[in-house]
Amino acid sequence: MKTKQFLTLLVLMIVFFNSYGQKAMTFQEAEVRGRSFQHLDSLYKSAVDADPKRAVFKTPQEQAELQKSYSALIQDLGVFLKANDFNWEKPTRCFNRIYFNPGGKIDYFLFNFPKDMIAAEKEKEFQRLLNVFIKDYKFPMKAKENFAQCSPVKYN
Structure with missing residues:
Protein backbone atom coordinates (compact mmCIF):
# COMPACT_ATOMS: atom_id res chain seq x y z
CA MET A 1 0.00 0.00 0.00
CA LYS A 2 1.37 3.40 -0.94
CA THR A 3 1.98 6.02 1.74
CA LYS A 4 -0.72 8.38 0.40
CA GLN A 5 -3.34 5.58 0.36
CA PHE A 6 -2.32 4.51 3.86
CA LEU A 7 -2.66 8.07 5.20
CA THR A 8 -6.06 8.47 3.55
CA LEU A 9 -7.22 5.19 5.07
CA LEU A 10 -5.88 6.24 8.49
CA VAL A 11 -7.71 9.58 8.36
CA LEU A 12 -10.95 7.87 7.34
CA MET A 13 -10.63 5.37 10.20
CA ILE A 14 -10.03 8.17 12.73
CA VAL A 15 -13.07 10.10 11.49
CA PHE A 16 -15.22 6.95 11.55
CA PHE A 17 -14.22 5.89 15.06
CA ASN A 18 -14.48 9.41 16.46
CA SER A 19 -17.99 9.86 15.09
CA TYR A 20 -19.15 6.52 16.45
CA GLY A 21 -17.15 6.75 19.65
CA GLN A 22 -19.36 9.54 20.89
CA LYS A 23 -21.47 8.21 23.70
CA ALA A 24 -23.55 11.25 24.64
CA MET A 25 -25.98 12.29 21.95
CA THR A 26 -29.51 13.38 21.32
CA PHE A 27 -32.14 10.76 20.64
CA GLN A 28 -32.23 12.02 17.05
CA GLU A 29 -28.46 11.63 16.58
CA SER A 42 -33.19 -4.50 23.02
CA LEU A 43 -29.60 -4.79 24.32
CA TYR A 44 -30.04 -3.25 27.78
CA LYS A 45 -32.60 -4.41 30.31
CA SER A 46 -34.58 -1.85 32.28
CA ALA A 47 -33.05 -1.14 35.69
CA VAL A 48 -36.52 -1.06 37.27
CA ASP A 49 -39.91 -2.17 36.06
CA ALA A 50 -43.44 -2.41 37.44
CA ASP A 51 -42.94 -6.16 37.07
CA PRO A 52 -39.81 -6.94 39.13
CA LYS A 53 -39.20 -10.09 37.05
CA ARG A 54 -38.36 -7.86 34.08
CA ALA A 55 -36.10 -5.50 36.06
CA VAL A 56 -32.38 -5.76 36.73
CA PHE A 57 -32.80 -4.41 40.25
CA LYS A 58 -35.68 -6.38 41.73
CA THR A 59 -35.80 -5.81 45.48
CA PRO A 60 -37.06 -2.63 47.16
CA GLN A 61 -33.59 -2.19 48.68
CA GLU A 62 -31.88 -2.40 45.28
CA GLN A 63 -34.41 -0.01 43.78
CA ALA A 64 -33.89 2.50 46.60
CA GLU A 65 -30.12 2.27 46.10
CA LEU A 66 -30.58 2.74 42.35
CA GLN A 67 -32.66 5.88 42.91
CA LYS A 68 -30.03 7.26 45.30
CA SER A 69 -27.17 6.45 42.89
CA TYR A 70 -29.01 7.86 39.88
CA SER A 71 -29.78 11.10 41.73
CA ALA A 72 -26.10 11.34 42.67
CA LEU A 73 -25.11 10.88 39.01
CA ILE A 74 -27.35 13.78 37.94
CA GLN A 75 -26.03 15.95 40.80
CA ASP A 76 -22.42 15.04 39.94
CA LEU A 77 -23.10 16.05 36.34
CA GLY A 78 -24.47 19.39 37.54
CA VAL A 79 -21.36 20.01 39.66
CA PHE A 80 -19.14 19.07 36.71
CA LEU A 81 -20.99 21.41 34.35
CA LYS A 82 -20.73 24.30 36.81
CA ALA A 83 -17.01 23.61 37.41
CA ASN A 84 -16.55 23.88 33.63
CA ASP A 85 -18.31 27.26 33.45
CA PHE A 86 -21.49 25.86 31.94
CA ASN A 87 -24.44 27.78 33.35
CA TRP A 88 -28.10 27.37 32.58
CA GLU A 89 -29.76 30.68 31.79
CA LYS A 90 -33.04 29.39 33.20
CA PRO A 91 -34.44 26.14 34.61
CA THR A 92 -34.13 23.73 31.68
CA ARG A 93 -36.08 20.53 31.18
CA CYS A 94 -34.51 17.50 29.56
CA PHE A 95 -35.21 13.79 29.20
CA ASN A 96 -32.33 11.31 29.67
CA ARG A 97 -31.95 7.62 28.90
CA ILE A 98 -28.67 6.22 30.16
CA TYR A 99 -27.27 2.81 29.22
CA PHE A 100 -24.80 1.12 31.58
CA ASN A 101 -22.62 -1.94 31.25
CA PRO A 102 -22.62 -4.46 34.15
CA GLY A 103 -19.63 -2.73 35.77
CA GLY A 104 -21.40 0.64 35.94
CA LYS A 105 -19.64 2.33 33.01
CA ILE A 106 -21.89 4.51 30.88
CA ASP A 107 -22.09 3.10 27.36
CA TYR A 108 -24.60 5.62 26.01
CA PHE A 109 -26.24 8.75 27.41
CA LEU A 110 -29.14 9.88 25.25
CA PHE A 111 -30.81 13.21 25.95
CA ASN A 112 -33.54 15.37 24.52
CA PHE A 113 -34.38 18.99 25.27
CA PRO A 114 -37.87 20.18 24.33
CA LYS A 115 -37.98 22.22 21.13
CA ASP A 116 -36.64 25.75 21.62
CA MET A 117 -35.67 25.02 25.25
CA ILE A 118 -32.02 25.94 24.68
CA ALA A 119 -29.93 27.43 21.88
CA ALA A 120 -28.21 25.02 19.51
CA GLU A 121 -24.74 26.27 20.56
CA LYS A 122 -25.61 25.70 24.22
CA GLU A 123 -26.82 22.17 23.47
CA LYS A 124 -23.58 21.38 21.62
CA GLU A 125 -21.51 22.63 24.55
CA PHE A 126 -23.66 20.54 26.94
CA GLN A 127 -23.06 17.50 24.73
CA ARG A 128 -19.30 18.13 24.58
CA LEU A 129 -19.03 18.44 28.36
CA LEU A 130 -21.33 15.46 28.89
CA ASN A 131 -18.99 13.33 26.77
CA VAL A 132 -16.05 14.42 28.92
CA PHE A 133 -18.02 13.67 32.09
CA ILE A 134 -19.17 10.17 31.12
CA LYS A 135 -15.75 9.16 29.82
CA ASP A 136 -14.53 8.46 33.36
CA TYR A 137 -17.76 8.34 35.37
CA LYS A 138 -18.42 5.08 37.15
CA PHE A 139 -21.95 4.39 38.38
CA PRO A 140 -21.64 2.84 41.86
CA MET A 141 -24.11 0.00 41.25
CA LYS A 142 -23.05 -3.17 39.47
CA ALA A 143 -25.28 -5.74 37.78
CA LYS A 144 -25.02 -9.11 36.09
CA GLU A 145 -26.17 -7.62 32.78
CA ASN A 146 -26.43 -4.37 30.83
CA PHE A 147 -29.08 -2.04 32.18
CA ALA A 148 -30.75 1.27 31.38
CA GLN A 149 -32.41 4.02 33.39
CA CYS A 150 -34.35 7.03 32.18
CA SER A 151 -35.91 10.10 33.71
CA PRO A 152 -37.00 13.64 33.09
CA VAL A 153 -34.57 16.15 34.59
CA LYS A 154 -34.77 19.84 35.33
CA TYR A 155 -31.36 21.49 35.24
CA ASN A 156 -31.02 24.74 37.20
Whole structure:
Protein backbone atom coordinates (compact mmCIF):
# COMPACT_ATOMS: atom_id res chain seq x y z
CA MET A 1 0.00 0.00 0.00
CA LYS A 2 1.37 3.40 -0.94
CA THR A 3 1.98 6.02 1.74
CA LYS A 4 -0.72 8.38 0.40
CA GLN A 5 -3.34 5.58 0.36
CA PHE A 6 -2.32 4.51 3.86
CA LEU A 7 -2.66 8.07 5.20
CA THR A 8 -6.06 8.47 3.55
CA LEU A 9 -7.22 5.19 5.07
CA LEU A 10 -5.88 6.24 8.49
CA VAL A 11 -7.71 9.58 8.36
CA LEU A 12 -10.95 7.87 7.34
CA MET A 13 -10.63 5.37 10.20
CA ILE A 14 -10.03 8.17 12.73
CA VAL A 15 -13.07 10.10 11.49
CA PHE A 16 -15.22 6.95 11.55
CA PHE A 17 -14.22 5.89 15.06
CA ASN A 18 -14.48 9.41 16.46
CA SER A 19 -17.99 9.86 15.09
CA TYR A 20 -19.15 6.52 16.45
CA GLY A 21 -17.15 6.75 19.65
CA GLN A 22 -19.36 9.54 20.89
CA LYS A 23 -21.47 8.21 23.70
CA ALA A 24 -23.55 11.25 24.64
CA MET A 25 -25.98 12.29 21.95
CA THR A 26 -29.51 13.38 21.32
CA PHE A 27 -32.14 10.76 20.64
CA GLN A 28 -32.23 12.02 17.05
CA GLU A 29 -28.46 11.63 16.58
CA ALA A 30 -28.63 8.13 18.05
CA GLU A 31 -31.29 7.22 15.49
CA VAL A 32 -29.12 8.46 12.61
CA ARG A 33 -26.11 6.53 13.94
CA GLY A 34 -28.05 3.28 14.16
CA ARG A 35 -28.23 3.45 17.97
CA SER A 36 -31.91 4.28 18.39
CA PHE A 37 -33.31 3.91 21.87
CA GLN A 38 -35.41 1.02 20.56
CA HIS A 39 -32.28 -0.78 19.40
CA LEU A 40 -30.42 -0.03 22.64
CA ASP A 41 -33.44 -1.10 24.69
CA SER A 42 -33.19 -4.50 23.02
CA LEU A 43 -29.60 -4.79 24.32
CA TYR A 44 -30.04 -3.25 27.78
CA LYS A 45 -32.60 -4.41 30.31
CA SER A 46 -34.58 -1.85 32.28
CA ALA A 47 -33.05 -1.14 35.69
CA VAL A 48 -36.52 -1.06 37.27
CA ASP A 49 -39.91 -2.17 36.06
CA ALA A 50 -43.44 -2.41 37.44
CA ASP A 51 -42.94 -6.16 37.07
CA PRO A 52 -39.81 -6.94 39.13
CA LYS A 53 -39.20 -10.09 37.05
CA ARG A 54 -38.36 -7.86 34.08
CA ALA A 55 -36.10 -5.50 36.06
CA VAL A 56 -32.38 -5.76 36.73
CA PHE A 57 -32.80 -4.41 40.25
CA LYS A 58 -35.68 -6.38 41.73
CA THR A 59 -35.80 -5.81 45.48
CA PRO A 60 -37.06 -2.63 47.16
CA GLN A 61 -33.59 -2.19 48.68
CA GLU A 62 -31.88 -2.40 45.28
CA GLN A 63 -34.41 -0.01 43.78
CA ALA A 64 -33.89 2.50 46.60
CA GLU A 65 -30.12 2.27 46.10
CA LEU A 66 -30.58 2.74 42.35
CA GLN A 67 -32.66 5.88 42.91
CA LYS A 68 -30.03 7.26 45.30
CA SER A 69 -27.17 6.45 42.89
CA TYR A 70 -29.01 7.86 39.88
CA SER A 71 -29.78 11.10 41.73
CA ALA A 72 -26.10 11.34 42.67
CA LEU A 73 -25.11 10.88 39.01
CA ILE A 74 -27.35 13.78 37.94
CA GLN A 75 -26.03 15.95 40.80
CA ASP A 76 -22.42 15.04 39.94
CA LEU A 77 -23.10 16.05 36.34
CA GLY A 78 -24.47 19.39 37.54
CA VAL A 79 -21.36 20.01 39.66
CA PHE A 80 -19.14 19.07 36.71
CA LEU A 81 -20.99 21.41 34.35
CA LYS A 82 -20.73 24.30 36.81
CA ALA A 83 -17.01 23.61 37.41
CA ASN A 84 -16.55 23.88 33.63
CA ASP A 85 -18.31 27.26 33.45
CA PHE A 86 -21.49 25.86 31.94
CA ASN A 87 -24.44 27.78 33.35
CA TRP A 88 -28.10 27.37 32.58
CA GLU A 89 -29.76 30.68 31.79
CA LYS A 90 -33.04 29.39 33.20
CA PRO A 91 -34.44 26.14 34.61
CA THR A 92 -34.13 23.73 31.68
CA ARG A 93 -36.08 20.53 31.18
CA CYS A 94 -34.51 17.50 29.56
CA PHE A 95 -35.21 13.79 29.20
CA ASN A 96 -32.33 11.31 29.67
CA ARG A 97 -31.95 7.62 28.90
CA ILE A 98 -28.67 6.22 30.16
CA TYR A 99 -27.27 2.81 29.22
CA PHE A 100 -24.80 1.12 31.58
CA ASN A 101 -22.62 -1.94 31.25
CA PRO A 102 -22.62 -4.46 34.15
CA GLY A 103 -19.63 -2.73 35.77
CA GLY A 104 -21.40 0.64 35.94
CA LYS A 105 -19.64 2.33 33.01
CA ILE A 106 -21.89 4.51 30.88
CA ASP A 107 -22.09 3.10 27.36
CA TYR A 108 -24.60 5.62 26.01
CA PHE A 109 -26.24 8.75 27.41
CA LEU A 110 -29.14 9.88 25.25
CA PHE A 111 -30.81 13.21 25.95
CA ASN A 112 -33.54 15.37 24.52
CA PHE A 113 -34.38 18.99 25.27
CA PRO A 114 -37.87 20.18 24.33
CA LYS A 115 -37.98 22.22 21.13
CA ASP A 116 -36.64 25.75 21.62
CA MET A 117 -35.67 25.02 25.25
CA ILE A 118 -32.02 25.94 24.68
CA ALA A 119 -29.93 27.43 21.88
CA ALA A 120 -28.21 25.02 19.51
CA GLU A 121 -24.74 26.27 20.56
CA LYS A 122 -25.61 25.70 24.22
CA GLU A 123 -26.82 22.17 23.47
CA LYS A 124 -23.58 21.38 21.62
CA GLU A 125 -21.51 22.63 24.55
CA PHE A 126 -23.66 20.54 26.94
CA GLN A 127 -23.06 17.50 24.73
CA ARG A 128 -19.30 18.13 24.58
CA LEU A 129 -19.03 18.44 28.36
CA LEU A 130 -21.33 15.46 28.89
CA ASN A 131 -18.99 13.33 26.77
CA VAL A 132 -16.05 14.42 28.92
CA PHE A 133 -18.02 13.67 32.09
CA ILE A 134 -19.17 10.17 31.12
CA LYS A 135 -15.75 9.16 29.82
CA ASP A 136 -14.53 8.46 33.36
CA TYR A 137 -17.76 8.34 35.37
CA LYS A 138 -18.42 5.08 37.15
CA PHE A 139 -21.95 4.39 38.38
CA PRO A 140 -21.64 2.84 41.86
CA MET A 141 -24.11 0.00 41.25
CA LYS A 142 -23.05 -3.17 39.47
CA ALA A 143 -25.28 -5.74 37.78
CA LYS A 144 -25.02 -9.11 36.09
CA GLU A 145 -26.17 -7.62 32.78
CA ASN A 146 -26.43 -4.37 30.83
CA PHE A 147 -29.08 -2.04 32.18
CA ALA A 148 -30.75 1.27 31.38
CA GLN A 149 -32.41 4.02 33.39
CA CYS A 150 -34.35 7.03 32.18
CA SER A 151 -35.91 10.10 33.71
CA PRO A 152 -37.00 13.64 33.09
CA VAL A 153 -34.57 16.15 34.59
CA LYS A 154 -34.77 19.84 35.33
CA TYR A 155 -31.36 21.49 35.24
CA ASN A 156 -31.02 24.74 37.20
